[in-house]
Every structure is written in structure tokens, then in C-alpha cells.
Amino acid sequence: MRIAIAIDRLSKGGAPKVMLSLANELLALGHEPHFLLMSEENIYDLPRGINVHCLFETDDKRLNRLFNLDKIAKKLSTKIARIESEVGKFDLFLSNLDKTNLLMAKTSVRPLFFVIHASVEEELKRHALLGPLKYVKKIRSKLALNGHHLITVSKGIEEEIRKKGRIKPASVTTIYNPFDIEDIVSKSLEKNPDIPTGDFWIHIGRFVQQKRHDVLFASLAKMENNLPIVLLCHKPKQARKLARKYGVEDRLIIPEFQYNPYPWIRAAKGMLLSSDFEGLPTVLIESLVCGTPVVSTDCPHGPKEILLDNLAEYLVPRRNPEELARKADLLLSRSIDLTDCGIERKVAADVVAKKYLGLIG
Known part of the structure; x- marks a missing residue:
């Protein structure tokens, strides 16, 4: 055809x-x-x-x-x-x-x-x-x-x-x-010397209102943990300026555009999504495939179709940095089994x- x-x-x-x-x-x-x-x-x-x-x-x-x-x-x-x-x-x-x-x-x-x-x-x-x-x-x-x-x-x-x-x-x-599951897993195993050696969060998304970087940065300021966060976004200067407002600019790591983001995702302690709305957020599925747990806003639409069963606990209300921070801290204290995520078979x-x-x- x-x-x-x-x-x-x-x-x-x-x-x-x-x-x-x-x-x-x-x-x-x-x-x-x-x-x-x-x-x-x-x-x-x-x-x-x-x-x-x-x-x-x-x-x-x-x-x-x-x-x-x-x-x-x-x-x-x-x-x-x-x-x-x-x-x-x-x-x-x-x-x-x-x-x-x-x-x-x-x-x-x-x-x-x-x-x-x-x-x-x-x-x-x-x-x-x-x-x-x-x-x-x-x-x-x-x-x-x-x-x-x-x-x-x-x-x-x-x-x-x-x-x-x-x-x-x-x-x-x-x-x-x-999603090409095998390709994602394979690419996630590639070496990248720019990836931090210590623990970090990751957020992937354009710097636009929909992604609510303000909620993300506010939640960082409220977390008990003090991990840095890798931002893969297209407007690093604007991101740093907004992070400065919330007192978390020193925790940002913003590399240049990454043709292969999967090693970064695999190395992260967790993926954070703070969006007001989505369609089917690709980064959540990619994160689970890479073996990285997720904390996400329960925004329309997609996250609750991806984070199923025991993973649904890590859905938080939109525009609520306190709850996003609390669930991020909780995630760090647990070992989460991602070997059988039901969404993978559907995508x-x-x-x-x-x-x-x-x-x-």
C-alpha cells in the first residue's frame, strides 16, 4: 500500500x-x-x-x-x-x-x-x-x-x-x-558521556504554557529531596529565567537538543510531567519502556490510560505542585516494578x- x-x-x-x-x-x-x-x-x-x-x-x-x-x-x-x-x-x-x-x-x-x-x-x-x-x-x-x-x-x-x-x-x-519497543530499549543502552553520574529527575517537553514548567519548578522547591532535574526543552534561557523565580535554577541541567533522549530517560530516577493537557504523552510511555517510573498530572488526556493498575497512584491533580512534590518524594522511597506495563502491548x-x-x- x-x-x-x-x-x-x-x-x-x-x-x-x-x-x-x-x-x-x-x-x-x-x-x-x-x-x-x-x-x-x-x-x-x-x-x-x-x-x-x-x-x-x-x-x-x-x-x-x-x-x-x-x-x-x-x-x-x-x-x-x-x-x-x-x-x-x-x-x-x-x-x-x-x-x-x-x-x-x-x-x-x-x-x-x-x-x-x-x-x-x-x-x-x-x-x-x-x-x-x-x-x-x-x-x-x-x-x-x-x-x-x-x-x-x-x-x-x-x-x-x-x-x-x-x-x-x-x-x-x-x-x-x-512505539518501536525494541528500538527504544536498544537506543536507551547507548553510552552518552554528557549524562550526569548522580541521581536526577527528567522532564521532556517544549517550553510552552501547556507543559506548565511553573508547576514543575514550584514542585521542585517543595520536594524533600534535592535532586537536580534534566530539562530537554527548546527554550533554555526562558526556562532558566522562570526557574530563578522559584529558586531552583541551580538544580537545572539543560543539554543541547538530543537526537537520542532515551539514555537520559533510562538514567533518571523518575520522569515528571506537569502538563495541563496532552493527547497521549509520548514521554510517559517511553519512560516506562526504558524502565524509569513516572509521576504525572492526571490531565486530559492520556496519562490515566498509560499509568495503569499500581502505577495509577502516581497520577496527581493538575496545577498542584504540593502533590506533585509529595508523590515524587514517595517514588524515590520505593522500588517500582515496570516489567509488565499493560500499555506497551497496545502501542x-x-x-x-x-x-x-x-x-x-
């Missing part, structure tokens, strides 16, 4: 990483994945067999405008038709992220599914606080999904869409994100890829 994965870019961020994992597994299963990129920005070294088509210039400002979308979508349709004339018809289109979704929804390509990576309602709440223009752009991209087939990356997002009724899709179903890459291939029928 020939599968087209349309997405804003192949750079830092959860959605590009997830779709790259899916493409790798599709390739391993003997299929032909193609990326249709709205931007040339690309930081990943792609394996041979995964085709990439950059459809617009990186600095093409038309992609961020409120108007003339029909004209841009028509140009996109023409480019896709040209690609299909060269490589053959696509058997499945998967669209990701708002900018791409807005354009793909105006094309006539089929079968077309939109992958929803985060809470729709939480994103709208956040953009309402950023001003009317930001909100209009965001809600326009969400309402463009009306009448289309949706794939959500967690049951929580699916339930939210069904209950809220803001979007009226043709269908909505959940397919978890794919194995071959299982997930076959579910996506099942959409073609």
Missing part, C-alpha cells in the same frame, strides 16, 4: 515523531510511506524508502493567513496530483496538525483521515486567552474537521469530541501512537500500523 502522511513539518514535536515511527513500521511491513510536508523544515535523518515531498517554501506566509485558503488548497491539490502521477495513487491519506488539516480538508483526496494529537477543548481555551485573532484561527481549523473521518490518539480525546459535540465528524475512533508499532492499514478497507 502507498500511504501519504500530510503534516506541517518534520521537526521537533510529538506529532512529527509519532508519524515518523508509523512510517518506519509501514516500511518494515513492506508498504510505501510518503510524507507531504507544508514546510521544508526537517531535522530527522529519514531511512531509505521513506519519501518526502516539500509542497511549500518554508517562509511561505500564505499558509498562516486567514483568507485565500481555497486558492492555497487548490495549489495543494495540484501538487498532490502531480506527485501521484509520478509515484502512483495513494491508498490512504493521513493529515496531521491544524495548518495541514485546514488545507487537506478543502481537497478532494480520499480516503482521508485526520489524526487528532491533543485535546481540542483545551487548545481552544488556551488560544482564547491569547486574543481573538489566535482564537479565530484555532477554532477555524477545528471546525474544518466537520464531516470528516477522525483518528484520536487516546480514548480521552475521542470521548471529549463525542460528548462536546463541537465537531461533528463522519466517524471518530482511537488508535494509539506507535507496539506493528499492532498500531496494522490498525492504520485497516482503514483502507
Whole structure:
């Protein structure tokens, strides 16, 4: 099968990483994945067999405008038709992220599914606080999904869409994100001399409001332990400035961008997640696969679908640094068995890829 994965870019961020994992597994299963990129920005070294088509210039400002979308979508349709004339018809289109979704929804390509990576309602709440223009752009991209087939990356997002009724899709179903378990374990065993030799916490996430670094730093200040924390984020200066406000700047370790974060995760005493909302937080699953326990906010959506059974004890209320600190201290005092996490079987890459291939029928 020939599968087209349309997405804003192949750079830092959860959605590009997830779709790259899916493409790798599709390739391993003997299929032909193609990326249709709205931007040339690309930081990943792609394996041979995964085709990439950059459809617009990186600095093409038309992609961020409120108007003339029909004209841009028509140009996109023409480019896709040209690609299909060269490589053959696509058997499945998967669209990701708002900018791409807005354009793909105006094309006539089929079968077309939109992958929803985060809470729709939480994103709208956040953009309402950023001003009317930001909100209009965001809600326009969400309402463009009306009448289309949706794939959500967690049951929580699916339930939210069904209950809220803001979007009226043709269908909505959940397919978890794919994880190459063996590859993660293998990469986690690679040596990295930059990793601290002593104990430390780890937090991985962009420095954005959603991730609530303020809650994270406030919890560090309240912990009985005095462990440093490794931050893998994209705005180290801003992170340090905020940490200074909470008196914990001296506990931060912020390395440069890590193409392989897994050795860092494996070496940590625990992964901390302080987010207000997620879709299916990749770092939690990766942490469990690496054998590193987790303390996470019980945010919408995903954490409670990942931290099952005895691990559910380490879910804490959102925006509660005191409880995050208490559970982090508790985690340090215990030995936690992660040998049989039920979520791993549900997110194995071959299982997930076959579910996506099942959409073609």
C-alpha cells in the first residue's frame, strides 16, 4: 500500500515523531510511506524508502493567513496530483496538525483521515486567552474537521469530541501512537558521556504554557529531596529565567537538543510531567519502556490510560505542585516494578500500523 502522511513539518514535536515511527513500521511491513510536508523544515535523518515531498517554501506566509485558503488548497491539490502521477495513487491519506488539516480538508483526496494529537477543548481555551485573532484561527481549523473521518490518539480525546459535540465528524475512533519497543530499549543502552553520574529527575517537553514548567519548578522547591532535574526543552534561557523565580535554577541541567533522549530517560530516577493537557504523552510511555517510573498530572488526556493498575497512584491533580512534590518524594522511597506495563502491548508499532492499514478497507 502507498500511504501519504500530510503534516506541517518534520521537526521537533510529538506529532512529527509519532508519524515518523508509523512510517518506519509501514516500511518494515513492506508498504510505501510518503510524507507531504507544508514546510521544508526537517531535522530527522529519514531511512531509505521513506519519501518526502516539500509542497511549500518554508517562509511561505500564505499558509498562516486567514483568507485565500481555497486558492492555497487548490495549489495543494495540484501538487498532490502531480506527485501521484509520478509515484502512483495513494491508498490512504493521513493529515496531521491544524495548518495541514485546514488545507487537506478543502481537497478532494480520499480516503482521508485526520489524526487528532491533543485535546481540542483545551487548545481552544488556551488560544482564547491569547486574543481573538489566535482564537479565530484555532477554532477555524477545528471546525474544518466537520464531516470528516477522525483518528484520536487516546480514548480521552475521542470521548471529549463525542460528548462536546463541537465537531461533528463522519466517524471518530482511537488508535494509539506507535512505539518501536525494541528500538527504544536498544537506543536507551547507548553510552552518552554528557549524562550526569548522580541521581536526577527528567522532564521532556517544549517550553510552552501547556507543559506548565511553573508547576514543575514550584514542585521542585517543595520536594524533600534535592535532586537536580534534566530539562530537554527548546527554550533554555526562558526556562532558566522562570526557574530563578522559584529558586531552583541551580538544580537545572539543560543539554543541547538530543537526537537520542532515551539514555537520559533510562538514567533518571523518575520522569515528571506537569502538563495541563496532552493527547497521549509520548514521554510517559517511553519512560516506562526504558524502565524509569513516572509521576504525572492526571490531565486530559492520556496519562490515566498509560499509568495503569499500581502505577495509577502516581497520577496527581493538575496545577498542584504540593502533590506533585509529595508523590515524587514517595517514588524515590520505593522500588517500582515496570516489567509488565499493560500499555506497551497496545502501542507496539506493528499492532498500531496494522490498525492504520485497516482503514483502507
